[in-house]
């Protein structure tokens with residue numbers, strides 16, 4: 001590749017190939033410190049592929065410059081862009097469906113029998129909202145209308161989508177028809193091809209931007225917490241920190257749902273195993 005000269009007397013600017021942004025260690029450290037995600041040196045190519053465009057757009061030539069850019073940004077927006085680039089926000093309605101069956105058939109009846117007020121749940125890495133809305137739909141379908149949910153994620157970009165509750169039709173097409181009829185509205189005209197989560201479901205969920213690593217106390221506890229498909233990015237010591245924090249936020253007898261691909265092996269905790277990827281705090 002040739003050399004580009006910027007002006008007659010300016011120093012030559014060496015074009016940078018995508019992925020060739022110098023030492024990535026400071027960036028890997030930053031991602032680990034701020035969001036617990038372990039990238040490892042072997043992910044250099046992936047980082048280059050995912051962040052290359054962003055660096056080019058910002059006119060930055062090295063990861064070191066980008067790290068300074070993220071650190072200087074007091075709004076936290078660049079950190080969100082960085083996290084969005086290196087993690088996946090992949091999610092879907094009724095993902096890992098066994099959890100919602102267990103919720104409807106065991107968890108909610110058991111919790112409701114022990115207490116009067118609304119039941120409370122937390123979807124702790126909710127991405128674009130499919131998980132908390134599924135919890136709300138499952139609760140309504142099982143006859144539990146008094147359920148209040150907190151749904152949080154580190155990424156403000158996915159949270160904006162989640163709050164809207166509007167999805168391409170193909171994201172909901174696999175759901176049973178009667179359930180679709182009861183809890184979704186089909187878009188017309190300019191909204192053709194889209195489905196919106198119905199208001200009674202949306203009203204059960206409060207969305208908030210939260211970094212799992214920065215939470216010490218939310219000053220409330222939950223009857224159940226879903227924290228699925230996020231701990232997979234964390235190393236053991238970060239998992240340990242996050243699980244301890246989640247455990248502190250469970251009411252006695254409350255349930256923790258993690259993903260089937262995740263494990264609490266090697267993590268110290270006082271929870272009882274209930275079913276695959278489901279744990280319960282002792283009463």
Ligand SMILES: C[S@@+](CC[C@H](N)C(=O)[O-])C[C@H]1O[C@@H](n2cnc3c(N)ncnc32)[C@H](O)[C@@H]1O
Nearest residue numbers: 035090091125127153154155211212228229230
């Ligand atoms: C793969 S999605 C999981 C969505 C949903 N829980 C599910 O299982 O389908 C992982 C989400 O974790 C979020 N995330 C990553 N690091 C986080 C952190 N430190 N705190 C909170 N959320 C985080 C990402 O922004 C992403 O939306």
